[in-house]
Amino acid sequence: MEMMVLTRMKRGSLFDRRAVLVGISLIPVAALVLLVSVVIWMGFRQTGGVSASYSLDAYRQLFGDAFTYKTLLNTGIFSLVTLAVALLFGVPAAWLVERTDLQPKEIPQTLMILGLLTPSFLSAMGWVFLLNPRIGILNTLITSIPGMEWARINVAAVPWMGVIQGLGLANVAFVMVSPTFRVMNPAFEEAAKVHGLTFFRILRKVTLRLAYPGILAAAIFIFMSAVAAFDIPAVIGLSNRVFTFSTLLYIQVQPLDGLPRYDLAGASAVLMIGISLLFLWWYFHTLKWGHRYAVITGQSYRPRQVELGGWKVWAWVFLGTYFLLGQILPLSVLVWNSLLLYPQVPSLSSLSQVSLANFRALSIPQLLIGARNTFILAVSVPTLTLLFSVALSWVVVRSKLRGRFVFDIFSFLPHAVPHIIFAISAAYVSIFFLRSFLPVYGTIYILLGVYVLVWISFATRNLNTALIQIHRELEEAAAVSGISLFRILWKILLPLLGPALINTWLWVALLAYRELTMASILATTRNLTLPATMWGLWLSGFYPKAAAVATLAVIVMIPLVFLYWFVGRRILAMERIS
Amino acid sequence: MRNGLIGLCWAMLLVAALVTKAYAQREPVQNPKLDQLIAAARAEGELDLVAGGGTWGEAEGVKIIQDALNKKYGLNIRIRYAAGPAMPVMTNRVMETHKAGAKSDTDLLVSNARPVNMVLGKGVTRSFAWREAFPYFPADTIEFGGQLIRFVDVFNGITFNTREVTGKERLQRLDDVLNPKWKGRIASTPYASALYFLASNRLLGYEKATAYVRALGRQIGGLIRCGEESRIASGEFLMLAMNCGNYGGEDYARKTGAPVGVTILEDAAVLDSFYFVVPVNSAHPNVATLLVGFLMSKEGQDILSRVVGWSSASVEGTPVNREYKEMEKKGVKVVRFTAASWAGEEGQILNRATTEFQKILAGR
Numbered sequence: 001m002e003m004m005v006l007t008r009m010k011r012g013s014l015f016d017r018r019a020v021l022v023g024i025s026l027i028p029v030a031a032l033v034l035l036v037s038v039v040i041w042m043g044f045r046q047t048g049g050v051s052a053s054y055s056l057d058a059y060r061q062l063f064g065d066a067f068t069y070k071t072l073l074n075t076g077i078f079s080l081v082t083l084a085v086a087l088l089f090g091v092p093a094a095w096l097v098e099r100t101d102l103q104p105k106e107i108p109q110t111l112m113i114l115g116l117l118t119p120s121f122l123s124a125m126g127w128v129f130l131l132n133p134r135i136g137i138l139n140t141l142i143t144s145i146p147g148m149e150w151a152r153i154n155v156a157a158v159p160w161m162g163v164i165q166g167l168g169l170a171n172v173a174f175v176m177v178s179p180t181f182r183v184m185n186p187a188f189e190e191a192a193k194v195h196g197l198t199f200f201r202i203l204r205k206v207t208l209r210l211a212y213p214g215i216l217a218a219a220i221f222i223f224m225s226a227v228a229a230f231d232i233p234a235v236i237g238l239s240n241r242v243f244t245f246s247t248l249l250y251i252q253v254q255p256l257d258g259l260p261r262y263d264l265a266g267a268s269a270v271l272m273i274g275i276s277l278l279f280l281w282w283y284f285h286t287l288k289w290g291h292r293y294a295v296i297t298g299q300s301y302r303p304r305q306v307e308l309g310g311w312k313v314w315a316w317v318f319l320g321t322y323f324l325l326g327q328i329l330p331l332s333v334l335v336w337n338s339l340l341l342y343p344q345v346p347s348l349s350s351l352s353q354v355s356l357a358n359f360r361a362l363s364i365p366q367l368l369i370g371a372r373n374t375f376i377l378a379v380s381v382p383t384l385t386l387l388f389s390v391a392l393s394w395v396v397v398r399s400k401l402r403g404r405f406v407f408d409i410f411s412f413l414p415h416a417v418p419h420i421i422f423a424i425s426a427a428y429v430s431i432f433f434l435r436s437f438l439p440v441y442g443t444i445y446i447l448l449g450v451y452v453l454v455w456i457s458f459a460t461r462n463l464n465t466a467l468i469q470i471h472r473e474l475e476e477a478a479a480v481s482g483i484s485l486f487r488i489l490w491k492i493l494l495p496l497l498g499p500a501l502i503n504t505w506l507w508v509a510l511l512a513y514r515e516l517t518m519a520s521i522l523a524t525t526r527n528l529t530l531p532a533t534m535w536g537l538w539l540s541g542f543y544p545k546a547a548a549v550a551t552l553a554v555i556v557m558i559p560l561v562f563l564y565w566f567v568g569r570r571i572l573a574m575e576r577i578s
Numbered sequence: 579m580r581n582g583l584i585g586l587c588w589a590m591l592l593v594a595a596l597v598t599k600a601y602a603q604r605e606p607v608q609n610p611k612l613d614q615l616i617a618a619a620r621a622e623g624e625l626d627l628v629a630g631g632g633t634w635g636e637a638e639g640v641k642i643i644q645d646a647l648n649k650k651y652g653l654n655i656r657i658r659y660a661a662g663p664a665m666p667v668m669t670n671r672v673m674e675t676h677k678a679g680a681k682s683d684t685d686l687l688v689s690n691a692r693p694v695n696m697v698l699g700k701g702v703t704r705s706f707a708w709r710e711a712f713p714y715f716p717a718d719t720i721e722f723g724g725q726l727i728r729f730v731d732v733f734n735g736i737t738f739n740t741r742e743v744t745g746k747e748r749l750q751r752l753d754d755v756l757n758p759k760w761k762g763r764i765a766s767t768p769y770a771s772a773l774y775f776l777a778s779n780r781l782l783g784y785e786k787a788t789a790y791v792r793a794l795g796r797q798i799g800g801l802i803r804c805g806e807e808s809r810i811a812s813g814e815f816l817m818l819a820m821n822c823g824n825y826g827g828e829d830y831a832r833k834t835g836a837p838v839g840v841t842i843l844e845d846a847a848v849l850d851s852f853y854f855v856v857p858v859n860s861a862h863p864n865v866a867t868l869l870v871g872f873l874m875s876k877e878g879q880d881i882l883s884r885v886v887g888w889s890s891a892s893v894e895g896t897p898v899n900r901e902y903k904e905m906e907k908k909g910v911k912v913v914r915f916t917a918a919s920w921a922g923e924e925g926q927i928l929n930r931a932t933t934e935f936q937k938i939l940a941g942r
Contacts, residue, residue: 065942067937067940067942128809128814129812132814134763134813134814135812135813135814156800238768238800238801238802239765239799239800239801239802239809239814239815240799240800241798241800241801241939241940241941243940251768251769251936253667254663254664254667255664255666255667255769259666259670259693259696260666260667260670341834341835341836342808342811342812342830342834342835342836343808343809343811343812344811344812345812345813361638363636363637363638363641365637366636366637366659427671427674428674431674431675431678431680432674432678435678435679435680441680442681442683520661520662520663521662521663521667523628523660523661523662523663523683524626524628524660524662524683525626525627525628525658525659525660526626526658527660528660532660532661533637533661535661536632536636536660536661537636539630539632539661539803539805540632540635540636540805541632541805541806541807541808541826541829541830542636542833542834543808544808544834
């Protein structure tokens with residue numbers, strides 16, 4: 001009898017604490033419901049200044065135009081190539097760093113995010129200088145070899161745009177898949193080895209299959225990122241009249257003449273939400289069998305690393321090729337152009353014009369204001385995102401709450417809605433609904449709120465995957481021993497989630513640091529960020545000055561990122577020992 | 579006698595000096611409207627400007643304008659600036675904040691002629707007796723009863739790479755752009771900048787303009803934004819047909835030394851306009867009004883011209899004013915488009931042409 005009462009009491013307290021986690025999850029979900037509803041509402045609203053009417057015109061116009069389908073085809077090819085290239089480089093790189101004895105790991109981890117330190121519109125310009133059919137440095141080098149004219153790369157062809165975007169998103173695959181490999185129990189692989197399976201067969205049949213939820217989550221995220229990608233399609237595609245969905249949308253939302261067509265943008269966003277729901281269905285189907293991928297159990301958890309031996313050289317060659325193509329080359333072009341008054345292809349005559357004039361001409365007070373706001377966002381956004389995401393992922397993966405899939409749908413949807421639309425939706429909500437009791441419009445808090453909501457999709461993908469890999473028996477054992485839910489979270493789950501948390505925090509911090517689209521829509525004089533300053537310089541025609549700001553930011557950020565990885569890995573190692 | 583004359587001259591000089599001094603001292607008394615505005619602006623103390631990147635010449639440009647305004651009126655105003663969305667989006671934002679009863683993000687809206695129509699007659703604009711405070715205001719720059727101030731005029735034309743497009747290949751007429759030599763090597767804008775003006779009955783008319791844009795659509799290699807002069811300078815594209823105003827290329831070449839030039843076509847000499855609007859929901863309307871007044875003076879126009887390359891054709895002695903006169907002297911017909919051009923029958927043609935030409939250029 002006493003035991004029954006005790007169990008009930010424990011259940012009761014567990015229930016209360018679950019309610020707290022559900023409550024925390026409900027905050028972002030409610031905000032997302034509101035923002036997504038506004039996006040859908042925008043699709044029906046025809047504006048004529050102050051007056052508005054409602055109709056299906058935007059949908060008719062969107063789906064009645066053959067160009068929409070041509071653009072969708074371009075977007076599909078672009079996104080698939082992007083996905084293939086990103087996984088081709090990102091997944092093996094994650095495996096090499098996390099599952100092998102390759103040392104030092106901080107170098108590839110730091111180099112992987114190098115490209116993230118510069119806004120992508122600047123990197124896109126770098127690719128124009130590298131691969132433009134007329135002036136591209138690489139094309140000039142290739143075609144200078146007799147008989148190699150055929151090898152000239154047309155960077156504006158949709159597949160080539162996908163390759164470039166894929167190189168840029170390979171680090172997303174790396175960051176999303178790394179935690180999966182890091183916590184993987186090698187017992188399965190060892191068992192396969194004992195049974196005589198070859199290395200590649202083990203990789204295919206065991207390692208990759210166990211990492212499947214992580215790779216799938218990364219693949220869906222990358223595919224949707226490619227669908228919504230703006231900078232490469234805008235800078236490279238548009239300049240050759242190759243439209244993707246995002247560039248078509250951008251012209252509707254940010255016209256230089258005429259009124260912005262938010263109705264068309266809303267209708268387009270609904271289409272993208274539809275596509276993402278299809279992917280989510282697939283993802284949920286995988287989650288349903290989540291227990292099959294649980295590799296961290298209470299019985300044994302001893303991550304061990306594969307010894308590469310003589311393959312180390314080839315591993316570095318592979319990583320080096322990626323770093324050179326995906327990170328160092330575009331960054332080098334950026335640095336080169338920061339030293340010139342106007343962009344030029346490297347030559348002896350342009351070399352004579354190299355100077356620090358762009359750096360000297362920068363408005364330091366303006367940069368400091370932007371840097372301060374960006375720093376605040378880069379620290380607070382990932383912290384809040386992780387707080388909400390841990391609660392959301394626990395509700396989705398661990399709780400038995402009815403309708404928990406709704407939480408996951410809404411936590412993923414922001415990724416399907418182009419950020420520019422989300423920012424417009426946030427502006428509407430803050431101006432019309434929140435103004436009287438939560439006057440966040442025009443402040444840094446609106447950026448904080450929107451950034452957190454948008455990147456919950458990324459964080460929950462990472463944490464869902466990591467949680468799937470941790471067997472329930474650990475929590476069940478702790479619960480039976482009378483340990484409270486929060487203590488289970490603190491003492492068991494969070495340490496095991498450590499690699500995922502550390503990766504996700506850094507990644508979201510970097511996304512917040514470089515975010516531009518939403519910042520430009522919600523920009524006021526009180527929430528100016530560093531990327532918005534670069535954007536302003538670029539729009540003014542001063543690409544080299546914008547490149548100078550980006551170069552300064554890279555110089556400041558690289559040591560910080562290296563330090564982060566260095567400290568992060570040591571904290572994890574200490575936790576494992578303890 | 580001689581001493582008497584010298585004495586008389588000295589007396590006259592003294593009287594003249596006293597009169598001048600008295601006049602100078604009386605100037606503020608003669609313009610109480612301006613004095614009142616200056617006092618109100620002093621009380622507000624600051625100004626927020628949010629506009630599409632490049633509009634104000636970025637932080638450096640804003641600092642120059644701020645210092646000049648303060649010096650002119652003996653103030654200590656602080657101007658804060660942020661690069662925001664494009665002009666139509668900002669115009670829409672001002673409307674939305676007004677509708678919601680909120681303060682506008684920007685104290686002074688800069689908008690181009692087409693979207694600025696949206697604010698007319700909606701109670702969004704702050705009315706002001708401009709010429710009472712600033713008698714030098716050219717009358718024609720005050721439009722729609724003072725709701726709009728047409729502060730800048732821009733000639734639309736061709737921006738080109740001066741190394742690749744040399745003297746003998748001078749671009750003078752619309753057809754010069756269609757020279758097969760340039761095929762695939764020139765760019766236009768995704769928004770068909772200035773090409774829609776060709777559809778006006780004052781220029782080619784809708785049918786001929788459509789035929790021209792179709793030919794141009796076959797000629798271009800791609801689409802770039804106005805403000806991407808760097809892509810002309812680098813040789814990625816040899817020219818941009820047509821630009822959003824000659825100021826862009828001129829300003830870029832002046833500030834960077836890049837091989838970029840601009841030209842106005844003799845058969846399409848189009849003069850487009852940009853506007854100032856002080857929104858009623860501006861947080862600092864008096865500073866905004868004072869800034870408008872200052873920037874409409876010759877001194878203000880010179881500063882605008884220096885920081886962004888902008889000036890008004892209606893203010894004597896400005897670069898665009900001189901260009902305008904030169905065109906007239908050469909017998910070139912300059913066709914001016916203002917906010918009013920986007921309303922009425924001509925507005926319908928221009929709106930239709932904008933939609934259609936954007937499709938053609940996009941290859942739709």
